[in-house]
Amino acid sequence: MTPAAVPADLQPVEPGYRYSLMLQSAIFWLIPLIGALVLDRLVLADTWAAGLVPLIVAFFAFGAVVIGPVRIYRRLGYALDSRLLRVVRGWLFHVDTVVPFVRVQHIDVTRGPFDKLFGTATLVVHTAGTHNSVVTLPGLAPDRATAIRDSIRAEIRADSE
Amino acid sequence: MTDAALAPPARGERLHPLYLVTGLGKVVKGAWGVLAGGAYLAVQDKLGLALLLFGGFVLLSTASLFIRWLTFEFRLEDDQLRIEQGLLNRSSRTIPFDRVTDVDIEQGPIHRIFGLARVKMETGASAAAKEADGQLDTIRLERAQEIRDYIRTRRSGATPSPTASIPETENIVPALFAMDSRRVALAGMFNFSLAVIAALFGVSQTMGDVIGFDPFSRGFWLEIFASTGPLRDYVLAHQFVAALGGTIVLVVIGVGTGMVRTVLREHGFRLDRTPTGFRRRRGLLTLTDVTIPERRIQATILATGPIKRAFGWHILKLQSLATDGKQGSHVVAPLATSEEAQEIQLSLSRPMAPAEGWRSLPFGHFMSGAAITLGAGIMALAAAALLSPLALFAVAGLGIATLVNWLEWRRSRYALDAEHLFIEQGWWRQRRAIVPVCRIQSLDLTENFWTRAFGFVRMQFGVAGGTMLSAFAIEALSRADAEALRERLVAQ
Numbered sequence: 001m002t003p004a005a006v007p008a009d010l011q012p013v014e015p016g017y018r019y020s021l022m023l024q025s026a027i028f029w030l031i032p033l034i035g036a037l038v039l040d041r042l043v044l045a046d047t048w049a050a051g052l053v054p055l056i057v058a059f060f061a062f063g064a065v066v067i068g069p070v071r072i073y074r075r076l077g078y079a080l081d082s083r084l085l086r087v088v089r090g091w092l093f094h095v096d097t098v099v100p101f102v103r104v105q106h107i108d109v110t111r112g113p114f115d116k117l118f119g120t121a122t123l124v125v126h127t128a129g130t131h132n133s134v135v136t137l138p139g140l141a142p143d144r145a146t147a148i149r150d151s152i153r154a155e156i157r158a159d160s161e
Numbered sequence: 162m163t164d165a166a167l168a169p170p171a172r173g174e175r176l177h178p179l180y181l182v183t184g185l186g187k188v189v190k191g192a193w194g195v196l197a198g199g200a201y202l203a204v205q206d207k208l209g210l211a212l213l214l215f216g217g218f219v220l221l222s223t224a225s226l227f228i229r230w231l232t233f234e235f236r237l238e239d240d241q242l243r244i245e246q247g248l249l250n251r252s253s254r255t256i257p258f259d260r261v262t263d264v265d266i267e268q269g270p271i272h273r274i275f276g277l278a279r280v281k282m283e284t285g286a287s288a289a290a291k292e293a294d295g296q297l298d299t300i301r302l303e304r305a306q307e308i309r310d311y312i313r314t315r316r317s318g319a320t321p322s323p324t325a326s327i328p329e330t331e332n333i334v335p336a337l338f339a340m341d342s343r344r345v346a347l348a349g350m351f352n353f354s355l356a357v358i359a360a361l362f363g364v365s366q367t368m369g370d371v372i373g374f375d376p377f378s379r380g381f382w383l384e385i386f387a388s389t390g391p392l393r394d395y396v397l398a399h400q401f402v403a404a405l406g407g408t409i410v411l412v413v414i415g416v417g418t419g420m421v422r423t424v425l426r427e428h429g430f431r432l433d434r435t436p437t438g439f440r441r442r443r444g445l446l447t448l449t450d451v452t453i454p455e456r457r458i459q460a461t462i463l464a465t466g467p468i469k470r471a472f473g474w475h476i477l478k479l480q481s482l483a484t485d486g487k488q489g490s491h492v493v494a495p496l497a498t499s500e501e502a503q504e505i506q507l508s509l510s511r512p513m514a515p516a517e518g519w520r521s522l523p524f525g526h527f528m529s530g531a532a533i534t535l536g537a538g539i540m541a542l543a544a545a546a547l548l549s550p551l552a553l554f555a556v557a558g559l560g561i562a563t564l565v566n567w568l569e570w571r572r573s574r575y576a577l578d579a580e581h582l583f584i585e586q587g588w589w590r591q592r593r594a595i596v597p598v599c600r601i602q603s604l605d606l607t608e609n610f611w612t613r614a615f616g617f618v619r620m621q622f623g624v625a626g627g628t629m630l631s632a633f634a635i636e637a638l639s640r641a642d643a644e645a646l647r648e649r650l651v652a653q
Contacts, residue, residue, distance in 0.1 A: 006644070006647055006648055083651075084651060092609055093608075094608045094613075096605065096607070097603060097604065098605075098647060103603065128623075129603055129623025130624065130626060130627050131622075131633070132603055132623045133623055
């Protein structure tokens with residue numbers, strides 16, 4: 001086996017994934033925002049803290065909806081070579097995963113409603129490990145995801161023969 | 162697969178009729194609600210109703226056991242085991258022998274009286290399906306051994322060597338590791354449970370008056386020593402006796418429970434090396450006979466505690482694809498010297514220590530913890546100055562935390578040799594994991610804003626088997642080291 005190092009040429013995923021992330025976190029943050037507004041109107045309206053809680057929530061929501069997805073997208077990358085898949089993801093919490101194809105048990109390509117809306121797909125690779133046994137690579141073009149899946153499958157088959 | 166499979170044995174086998182007796186234990190365990198309800202009714206002077214409840218329950222559970230026995234059938238086929246069960250929801254399960262990782266034989270006390278056994282097939286299925294794995298609850302012991310040998314020889318890949326299945330003569334060959342009663346008792350001493358002590362302390366403090374058990378009260382000791390004049394006077398005269406006596410009682414109970422639990426589990430511990438793996442037998446009332454195939458062993462874990470280490474004792478576990486009950490990894494030596502542990506590990510032709518030197522963790526790892534305790538310490542000092550001098554205790558506590566943190570950091574190290582990765586960590590509870598590189602499923606480098614500030618990353622390894630709690634990870638290493646290590650691991 002050639003001692004080819006871990007592939008370093010990270011490829012970005014589909015740009016549409018940014019908007020998918022934005023929409024997801026916007027929906028997620030809508031609930032705390034409404035909660036904060038209700039709390040503010042009903043409980044804190046006449047105290048010194050009036051308007052403070054929604055402001056704080058809105059601050060974090062802005063960060064999560066506008067700034068976060070762009071950074072997450074920028075830092076999300078993957079690399080493939082003939083032997084392994086590398087997935088790098090995360091902004092505040094950064095994870096860099098390497099999975100040798102030999103270790104892959106099965107592979108999913110999933111498309112949720114957000115994926116369908118923005119024309120992306122998620123590749124899910126399962127290994128036999130008890131910890132971090134599921135490696136997900138979101139935001140791929142559907143064709144690309146199936147192509148990667150097929151190449152990993154071919155690798156697995158070649159290995160077992 | 163061939164013509165033999167076309168004509169499987171026509172008749173299935175039933176469990177032994179005494180399943181009606183052995184199954185009762187499980188029924189009673191599941192019926193604590195009914196028991197509590199009955200007890201409540203009995204206390205409320207509604208004895209008739211309580212008896213009715215009990216009677217109905219006993220009748221129903223016996224009937225359901227009987228139906229389960231009637232409908233349960235298993236059939237040993239050429240290359241698979243088929244289990245059919247259920248009255249309304251009839252299910253048929255097929256377990257190919259190729260997928261059976263372990264065949265365990267277990268004997269509860271009732272099983273042993275009648276020469277019966279429970280056979281458990283470990284298939285390495287996901288934890289969710291664990292309960293429903295192939296289990297033949299009550300069959301004759303000889304039949305159980307027959308089934309195990311049958312499955313072992315039929316499993317493809319395993320070469321049916323003549324020595325593989327001669328359980329009787331094996332006793333002549335010296336065991337790889339065995340524990341006599343003294344060793345078991347010693348293991349029990351180390352197994353005292355602080356949790357039991359704490360729970361007892363809590364109970365005696367909160368409910369001691371109700372249940373009449375509070376070893377920390379003077380009345381408790383006065384009652385005991387009521388007949389002895391001088392002792393009684395001594396207790397009356399000295400306040401501290403009650404506290405001392407209470408502590409002693411709790412410690413004795415804590416050690417006692419640990420001792421009883423250990424002796425029940427580990428009595429007659431014996432580990433044998435078979436051509437294909439290990440065979441472990443142990444138990445006082447419930448005998449278990451477990452095989453651990455060598456091919457399924459993923460990692461070795463050598464652990465020790467603060468007191469055990471002082472006496473040079475270790476516990477050796479093997480993480481296998483199958484789990485050992487709720488324990489996760491298989492304990493192959495509950496209390497062993499490092500030489501004995503090494504002998505077991507070497508019999509797998511795996512090393513216990515790296516040939517090359519250990520690498521320590523970067524200092525930033527300690528600093529990242531110290532930064533938190535330092536920040537908290539400054540706040541506690543401010544609190545001590547402004548609010549109350551009691552906050553000085555918090556300062557002392559944080560100082561101790563920093564010291565422990567430093568010791569933990571100093572004791573953590575890792576090494577990689579040609580085929581194995583060694584990770585050692587912990588100062589209080591030391592744990593060394595030895596993972597063959599070919600058993601590592603995936604590699605994660607994780608960092609966050611905090612670790613980035615201190616310039617290290619965490620490297621986590623996906624290894625099969627075990628429980629979610631026993632992660633394999635190098636807590637900290639510099640980015641460059643991590644990438645170099647990863648390249649070496651991937652290249653192998």
